[in-house]
């Protein structure tokens with residue numbers, strides 16, 4: 001008789017599955033707590049889904065050993081996949097403003113530099129044009145225009161001349177004046193801007209911008 005060991009579930013597997021589900025649930029609750037404390041800053045009630053996280057990280061175009069920056073990592077939905085992709089080569093810095101989310105990130109990710117500061121101050125941590133890829137987890141559509149400009153300018157100053165910027169947008173916010181303003185700035189400063197199809201498996205549904213300078 002052929003015994004298919006691949007489909008066999010070992011007793012420890014279900015325990016590991018339950019532990020992972022509990023950890024994910026606990027992180028979700030911390031994210032909701034961060035949102036309740038500062039709804040306008042956090043900008044969404046839930047962390048991004050695994051589908052949106054994959055769409056974001058699969059959009060990133062960087063070589064092994066690169067300096068990669070994440071703005072607004074929340075509780076680390078993209079960070080976890082980015083670290084797997086980097087596999088210990090290169091430098092990943094993440095700038096997060098919420099105390100609650102920074103606490104979760106620091107417990108979860110040791111190889112990543114978690115910086116408790118606003119994305120406006122990115123230039124303090126990365127040398128000029130030193131980042132090969134900058135990934136945004138920020139809610140640009142609900143951000144005040146002056147703050148949007150300061151973060152956008154800091155991102156441009158830190159991105160390499162041939163670097164890539166990746167950001168997501170929620171579809172319900174696509175026509176907000178602040179989202180249209182953000183899109184205009186992308187088109188002004190990047191020679192190539194693409195948007196992915198909508199990722200429906202996210203609450204709310206979203207899409208990803210992939211932008212190249214050269």
Ligand SMILES: C[S@@+](CC[C@H](N)C(=O)[O-])C[C@H]1O[C@@H](n2cnc3c(N)ncnc32)[C@H](O)[C@@H]1O
Pocket residue numbers: 041042043044046047048071072073074075076077078095096097098101117118119120136137138139
């Ligand atoms: C919409 S949530 C997304 C979180 C995460 N990237 C995800 O997709 O699950 C935006 C995150 O950006 C953080 N944030 C907002 N303004 C920021 C700023 N100026 N600098 C750094 N982080 C900021 C919020 O605290 C929150 O964790």
